[in-house]
Amino acid sequence: MEYLLNQIVNGISQGAIYALMAIGYSVVVGVTGLITFTHGEVIMIGAFASFYIFQYIGNNLILGIIASFIASWILGMFIYYVCYDRFFEAPSHISLICTIGASMLIRNLAQIYFGPNQKPMLNIIDNKVYRIGVLQVSLMQIVILITVVVLASILAFFINNTRWGIMLRAVSQDKKAAYLMGINVRKTAMIGNCIGCGLAGIAGLLISIYYQTLQATMGGSLGMKAFSSSVLGGLTDTRYSALGGLAIGLIENLGITISTASFRDIFAFGFLITVLIIRPEGFASRKGAKSQ
């Protein structure tokens, strides 16, 4: 029972990181209208950016977050120009294949330059553990939860209250209408894509702190989890995607209570496939959606 409760705590804190990845993913998909395979690689680059900052400049979480954000923002620009910019009118499989190519490119270059092996992430948060009754909550988990909540709130404020945010929403909903209203759709799509990538980069930093390791190939399964979470949330809805992330975090951690940690990913994907069978539109049942 104790073990189960603590796995729930672990599930929530890990789910919070997945939620951040999923929020980023749904922003990207919403604004470009195209599915991407590069998300995992963006997450990985975000993790490595902060890794090198911690190594060479110092153990400062805020600095790490900024570094991850900037590095993945730049990567987001690269991805945008390679995979999306010229393909908005083309059949969607073309940009899909392009993102596969870009993801192969980034991952393999990373393997060459960062090395193929796991690296230990520096321990930048004290190893303190608080006990509340039978529950054990580590300082790291608290820091992660706070970071995710703050970032999600900033994003929500940005999307709902700023001019750029409103433009982003307009482009997500209907590119043609946005264009007719005089919005620069391409520029907005690029910025939206970069914001989504930036959030993913920070999530990469958090997940590598959580596991205390990072690796050039870590993007593969993380990207899939981001995708799974946002499918659960109906793909473009940031709030429901966040919920999806939490759900996957919980499922994974509860799943390994009945087996071993090496089956972690099997639970995540098994869950995704189950959801696709039972409720393909995700949590959010959308009204008036074009059903074609």
Next chain:
Amino acid sequence: MKVLLEAKNVSKHFGGLKAVDNVDMVIYEGDIFGIIGPNGAGKTTFFNLCSGVFPVTGGEIYFNGENITNLRPDIIAKKGMARTFQNIKLFNYMSVLENIKIGFHIHSRTRMWDAILHTSVYKRDEKLAEEKGMEIIERVGLKDYKDILAGNLPYGMQRMVEIARALALDPKLLLLDEPAAGMNPNETMALMEFIKKLNHEGYTIAVIEHDMKFVMNTCNRIMVLNFGKKICEGDPEYVRSNKEVNEAYFGKGIVVQGGTM
């Protein structure tokens, strides 16, 4: 007369928008049934409901005495309802003949083994598609274009190819969504004649059209939709003289909707 297609209280809502609102309609065997109405009246949506593209929000649809509400489009097609699309949906990168060959899908039954071993079933199917396909192409007057990619033809011809492809299904009921759009006056005239000829040969046809002359001259019964509701139904004379129809198209003094009459 035998009822072929019957809609009972059919509705379709998109969120708050009532695209089709409680429409009752009967098409008898042998009809050329016209559906008219201003832009956005719900005509295409109504066709989509009949052919199974969307599920209905309410109501029931009967085809040939059978309840076909919410069945899949391919099942409805197999039951004998073929259609064309307002925004032409040809296989643009296939030749005209190949397009029509796919129309014979429901009349052939080649299995994987038949295809691999070239059994008699395979040979029969290929022969049928090839020969009957050419027959239909000749009938719509596109013999010289059979090997041209469908997407490279002018609009008017593309519409004819789409009709030809639908005919390959040998349907009991043919739904045409604005078949004359994009055609020049000569082509439109020819299309009118062609539709009448098909009707003589025994096809029942339902057609959505904006061109009033077209509808008045070809259809024997007409239904008028406005804002998703049926506002009038009857023979061309009756519809022409109906006050509500004129209001729907021209508004009460002001032009409300961009109807092209």
Next chain:
Amino acid sequence: MNEIILKLKSIYDKYKIIIILAGSILLLLVPVIFPKSYIMGIICRILLYIILAGGLNVINGYSSQFCIGYAGFFCIGAYTEAILALRLKINFWLLLPIAGIVTAIAGLLICLPTLKLKGKYLALVTLGFSEIVRLIALNWSSLTGGPMGLKGIPVPKIFGIEFKNSLSYYYIFLFLVAIFLFVTRRVINSRIGRAWMSIREDEQAARSLGVDTSMYKALNFMYGAFWAGIAGAAYAPYTRYIDSTFFTLDEGFNILSMAIIGGMGTLIGPVAGSIVVNLLTELLRPISEYRLVAYAILIIAMMWLRPQGLFGASKSILAGKEIVKKARKAEKEAAA
């Protein structure tokens, strides 16, 4: 490019019988011409990947569903063969179709939940599936040997001939490639192939013509998976040892690169893709860590310049560039 292809085609049509005859004799003599096992090894790889890239092309190129985790099917085929051959001592020639069918069933299970969804969901589900398969192969030690893999897989025999090395195994691969191309060609040129292509070009229109799109997509996926299973079953006794590291996501991307670079939607495309990519692999051997980087750049370049691939179907929706051009032209005309 298109002109070259057309020219080649007309030459081929003219001298069809001579070319086919000369070609087959040449193909049968290959091990005599190249008696070195190093070169025959490369040629065997090319043949193996023709089946893999070709099978993938049936899925991605003909019905425009999108499978990325093809290595998962390859893996199932290989393990099925190896396990049944080692445990139950079943004959290789019987195991080929068994592995194919087992893999096709796995393909059906994977595509069923995603049939109603758009192709992009299927893409990610196959990726996840491929990882799951690999993880199971890695962790289910009692069945798969876990990280130790399966050793000593028996070599195929027929009429007392043992297919022990790449020189003799070449004939098995050649035989399978010939069957694959023959059968696939016939299926593509039938009602079934037409239904697949109609789904690729316009799914809604296909449905309106009575094509049961879900059924045909499932059939298409099973057909593609079947050949991955066959390829896997042929591969396991070739190397005589398999473990889970052979079937990573990168292996899936490797196969995908061949289909994309060689061209999708034609039979010849994946053949060309397998030859080009495998020769490139050999060229890049001194800097082998850049191998996948090079493929990645080639894939992106292809999408920018010729999305249907080198020998892909230029008359299809796969050749997206022309579609964009045409849409722009139509827009301009409408505006004028």
